[in-house]
Amino acid sequence: MHTAQLEEESVKPGVVRSTQPEYELEELDRTLINTLQYGLPICDEPFARIARALGTSEGVVLDRLKDLLNHGYLTRFGPLFHAEQLGGALTLAAMRVPADEVSRIAEMVNRHPEVAHNYERDHDFNIWFVIATEQEFQIQEVIESIESETGYPVYNLPKQREFYVGLHFKA
Amino acid sequence: MQTSYIENLNPTAPLNTGAIDPESLAYLRALIQEGLPLVERPYLSLAQQTGLTEQQVLDQLDVWQTEKLIRRFGIVINHHKIGYTSNAMVVWQIPPSDVDKVGKAISATGLVSLCYQRRACGDFWPYNLYCMLHGKNREEVLQRLQQLKQQCGLSDIPSRILFSLKQFKQCGGKYTFAQIDREKEATCTLHS
Numbered sequence: 001m002h003t004a005q006l007e008e009e010s011v012k013p014g015v016v017r018s019t020q021p022e023y024e025l026e027e028l029d030r031t032l033i034n035t036l037q038y039g040l041p042i043c044d045e046p047f048a049r050i051a052r053a054l055g056t057s058e059g060v061v062l063d064r065l066k067d068l069l070n071h072g073y074l075t076r077f078g079p080l081f082h083a084e085q086l087g088g089a090l091t092l093a094a095m096r097v098p099a100d101e102v103s104r105i106a107e108m109v110n111r112h113p114e115v116a117h118n119y120e121r122d123h124d125f126n127i128w129f130v131i132a133t134e135q136e137f138q139i140q141e142v143i144e145s146i147e148s149e150t151g152y153p154v155y156n157l158p159k160q161r162e163f164y165v166g167l168h169f170k171a
Numbered sequence: 172m173q174t175s176y177i178e179n180l181n182p183t184a185p186l187n188t189g190a191i192d193p194e195s196l197a198y199l200r201a202l203i204q205e206g207l208p209l210v211e212r213p214y215l216s217l218a219q220q221t222g223l224t225e226q227q228v229l230d231q232l233d234v235w236q237t238e239k240l241i242r243r244f245g246i247v248i249n250h251h252k253i254g255y256t257s258n259a260m261v262v263w264q265i266p267p268s269d270v271d272k273v274g275k276a277i278s279a280t281g282l283v284s285l286c287y288q289r290r291a292c293g294d295f296w297p298y299n300l301y302c303m304l305h306g307k308n309r310e311e312v313l314q315r316l317q318q319l320k321q322q323c324g325l326s327d328i329p330s331r332i333l334f335s336l337k338q339f340k341q342c343g344g345k346y347t348f349a350q351i352d353r354e355k356e357a358t359c360t361l362h363s
Binding site for chain 2: 025033036037038039040042043044045046047048058062065066069072073074075076077078079080081082092094119120121122123125128155156157158159160161162163164165166167168169171
């Protein structure tokens with residue numbers, strides 16, 4: 001996810017970088033990926049600060065980050081807000097349907113715009129999806145609607161406590 | 172590689188934002204959710220677009236972080252692209268009085284990407300603690316699970332492992348509030 005502004009900003013001229021779809025990560029890319037997942041500096045010149053910490057220049061850091069975004073290694077660059085605190089509601093829901101029905105039922109589930117995404121998992125509880133709505137009561141409405149359309153129960157498994165969120169992946 | 176700036180991300184500077192009008196704040200929040208501009212002074216750029224000063228933007232971000240309105244302030248990686256193509260949701264049936272202890276122990280191992288307590292759902296789905304394990308292949312995920320069981324003494328705890336087989340739907344949907352889209356994106360990342 002990046003802004004139009006980012007798309008317009010191409011790699012600086014004179015910097016020889018591959019623009020092939022398959023972009024090979026170099027050591028500096030890996031270091032950026034491995035460190036910036038833990039936070040971005042909030043100061044007037046954040047990229048200069050990153051560059052100093054990594055022993056490189058601000059221009060190089062910016063170029064590398066643009067490349068990583070353009071090649072799809074990064075999906076976001078910036079803050080993620082906490083939806084629950086902004087009034088949004090979320091839940092995880094599961095269904096148990098016969099194996100030969102999975103595709104058909106999943107399609108019906110997916111027609112609901114509130115279904116954020118949907119996975120088949122290898123278990124008798126085989127359809128797993130996230131429901132995201134603006135308000136809490138709408139979660140139940142979506143669930144009831146899916147149940148009546150498909151004829152199968154939807155199990156609502158709301159989050160009660162968050163122990164750990166650390167989607168940090170070593171490149 | 173060690174980075175020194177991480178420690179200085181959120182200095183305990185005075186959080187006096189002055190009187191910022193709510194409209195500018197809402198605009199700032201909407202703008203920043205599109206991502207931080209990749210320019211030398213990204214916060215100055217946001218300030219110029221919202222009619223705030225650079226310092227006001229910096230202070231406001233500190234406030235939002237302190238208030239935990241911002242969940243994460245970093246880059247989000249496409250983990251499939253860097254090779255983490257296998258994921259499993261592992262669910263545990265933990266006695267309610269132990270959930271706190273076990274949830275913290277699992278989180279401390281560094282082996283899981285997330286750990287949530289969720290409402291159990293009857294006798295056929297009695298699982299109340301969920302974690303997500305990622306790996307470059309199934310074997311790696313199973314190894315991690317084995318390590319997790321050993322480190323946290325979970326070998327005898329009823330559990331299920333659910334590998335993802337197929338993604339039916341990408342993140343999508345239409346919402347009035349951009350915030351929810353952003354959170355959905357985060358959630359998708361968390362569960363995918």
